[in-house]
Amino acid sequence: MATGSRLSRLTRSEAFNGYVLISPTAIYAILMLAAPLVTILAFSFFKDGYLTIIREFTFENYIATWTDPIFRAILWRSLLVSGLVTLVTVLLAFPIAYYVSFHVASSKKSRWLFLITIPFWTSYLIRVFLWKVILGYNGVINSGLDILGLIEAPLQMLNSVGAIAVTLAHAYAPFAILPIFVSLEKIDRSLLEAGQDLGESRLMTFWRVTLPLAMPGVVAAVLIVFIPTIGDYVTPELIGGGKLPMVANMIQAQMLPLDNKPLGSAIAVSAMVVVTVVSLAFLFLNRRFLRGQK
Numbered sequence: 316m317a318t319g320s321r322l323s324r325l326t327r328s329e330a331f332n333g334y335v336l337i338s339p340t341a342i343y344a345i346l347m348l349a350a351p352l353v354t355i356l357a358f359s360f361f362k363d364g365y366l367t368i369i370r371e372f373t374f375e376n377y378i379a380t381w382t383d384p385i386f387r388a389i390l391w392r393s394l395l396v397s398g399l400v401t402l403v404t405v406l407l408a409f410p411i412a413y414y415v416s417f418h419v420a421s422s423k424k425s426r427w428l429f430l431i432t433i434p435f436w437t438s439y440l441i442r443v444f445l446w447k448v449i450l451g452y453n454g455v456i457n458s459g460l461d462i463l464g465l466i467e468a469p470l471q472m473l474n475s476v477g478a479i480a481v482t483l484a485h486a487y488a489p490f491a492i493l494p495i496f497v498s499l500e501k502i503d504r505s506l507l508e509a510g511q512d513l514g515e516s517r518l519m520t521f522w523r524v525t526l527p528l529a530m531p532g533v534v535a536a537v538l539i540v541f542i543p544t545i546g547d548y549v550t551p552e553l554i555g556g557g558k559l560p561m562v563a564n565m566i567q568a569q570m571l572p573l574d575n576k577p578l579g580s581a582i583a584v585s586a587m588v589v590v591t592v593v594s595l596a597f598l599f600l601n602r603r604f605l606r607g608q609k
Contacts, residue, residue, distance in 0.1 A: 358580035368576060376581035386565065386582060390589065393561040396476055397545035400483040404540050405533060407484070408491035412532075416499035428496070431489050439486060443553050446482040447473065450554070474556040482554050483544050491536035498532025499525075534601055538594055545590055562586045 359376055362369035380386050415427045434442065449455045450472040457469040472478050506524055526533075548563040557564070562582065569579030 355580045355583055358577050359584045361577045363575045363577045366574065376577045377585065379578060380581045380585050386562075386585075389560055389565050390562050390586065392476075392559070393545050393563075393586075394589070394593065396479060396483075396561060397541050399476070399480050400487070400544045401537055401541040403480060404484045404487055404491045405495075405536050408488055408536060409495055409529075409533070412492050412495035412499055416496055428493070431492055434486070434489060440549060442486055443482060443549055446478070446485065447553055450478050450481075473554060474558050476555075476559060478554045479550055479559065482550050483547060486550075487540045487544060490539045494535035494539065495529060495532040498529045498535075502528045530601060534598065537597065541597075542590055542594065546586070 358368065360372050360374070362371050362373050362375070411431075415424055415431075419427055447454075451457070452469050452471070452473070454472075456472065457466070460466045461469070502525060506528075507520055545561070546563045547561065548567055551557070551559055551561045551564055560568075566579050566583050566586070569575045569582060573579075
């Protein structure tokens with residue numbers, strides 16, 4: 316009876332009902348997210364055999380990864396490209412989000428947000444191919460410049476870091492605009508009026524009031540853009556022509572053509588650790604910036 320009474324009280328408790336409520340989502344997250352990550356982590360400590368995996372614990376894969384100058388060069392390139400894409404995307408996204416939040420009538424903001432999400436209507440792969448057409452040797456830009464007589468020979472824009480950065484920046488622009496817009500919408504407009512009433516210029520009011528209050532959205536935009544782009548595989552392959560591989564391309568080469576899943580897993584885990592460290596460093600510097608603003 317005592318056991319049944321305790322069980323009955325447990326099932327009626329708010330904590331139990333809360334766990335039951337989130338259990339489908341938790342199970343889905345464990346199966347779809349945690350399980351693959353644990354598998355990759357386990358594979359990174361195994362040995363590679365011919366068309367098989369030898370389940371013997373070893374650090375050889377991590378030693379081979381970090382002593383390989385090619386891996387270090389590709390990882391460094393991936394960080395630079397992702398950093399460039401993030402910088403360009405956020406710098407372009409902030410004015411758009413600011414304009415929609417502060418200068419567009421409330422009745423028309425939903426229309427603007429609808430227009431911003433239009434790129435999501437097409438497949439990411441299709442958008443990448445469209446940029447290949449735009450930047451190609453006989454593409455839209457070269458054809459237009461040739462018609463205007465501004466160039467004598469077509470410009471070589473593909474197979475470059477700039478082309479990869481432009482393509483990724485366009486693809487991830489909505490992901491940066493929306494969180495910044497949400498943060499700007501939460502700002503109490505009376506704070507801006509108070510700053511100007513105290514004699515601050517619009518620029519200083521923006522620097523000391525608007526920007527610090529919008530930083531949560533900026534941080535979210537940076538992380539949302541930086542983390543996926545460093546692991547992008549399609550754009551370097553198609554826009555870069557495979558001549559400027561990033562870390563995701565290196566992982567794919569180890570996993571599929573070379574069939575060395577332990578080494579590919581070690582590269583993937585190493586890249587995840589580096590991205591985590593860089594992201595935490597950015598969050599730390601952002602906190603220092605906000606403290607300096609106070």
